[in-house]
Amino acid sequence: MTSEPAAVSVEEVGVDVVLPLRSAVLRDGGPAALPGDDDPATVHLAARTPDGRVVGVVRLAPAPCPWRPAREPWQLxxxxxxxxxxxTGAGRALAAACLAVVAARGGDxxxxxxxxxxxxxxxxMGFTVVTDAFDVDPIGPHVGMLAPVPGR
Ligand SMILES: CC(C)(COP(=O)(O)OP(=O)(O)OC[C@H]1O[C@@H](n2cnc3c(N)ncnc32)[C@H](O)[C@@H]1OP(=O)(O)O)[C@@H](O)C(=O)NCCC(=O)NCCS
Known part of the structure; x- marks a missing residue:
């Protein structure tokens, strides 16, 4: 564990900005593109330290929720x-930004x-587990989770 400071700013970026960290953390350095990454409705967010280094990434896209009916559901x-x-708070900053972005685009x-x-x-971050664990090959066990979007 390091004591690197938490101050990050979160901004919308192009997919090219998120891919290196997504690959390193989630795909062991391998290919990390996801279907829909280039869709116009897809939103990529990056958390940067004050010196501009990308230390967190996430992607949002409109997608039907498998477990809960919703008017305008988005998938993280x-x-x-x-x-x-x-x-140190980078994940929290990204999750808060996700909810704000989805709310701003009318997601519920x-x-x-x-x-x-x-x-x-x-x-x-306010999500609730709504499924039993299921396996996603080759990554491992997952659970379905969802969060209400503030103000919707
Ligand atoms: C999950 C992940 C994004 C969290 O990011 P992070 O930068 O550590 O998050 P934060 O520092 O903002 O933590 C926010 C809070 O969540 C808690 N937290 C973080 N990871 C946690 C975990 N795995 N389990 C339980 N609590 C956790 C923190 O302690 C903190 O709590 P606090 O606010 O009460 O102090 C990060 O650990 C990660 O990238 N993991 C590997 C990739 C991964 O699994 N991604 C998710 C794929 S579904």
């Missing part, structure tokens, strides 16, 4: 923070397939 995917800043529900190892993080 590809959430990753640099191991060197974990526990945010959902994700969460790695079981990250489910506690999402619970801290």
């Amino acid at each position: 995917r590809g959430m990753a923070t640099d191991p060197g800043v974990r526990g 529900l945010l959902w994700c397939n969460a790695r079981v190892t990250a489910a506690g993080f999402y619970e801290h």
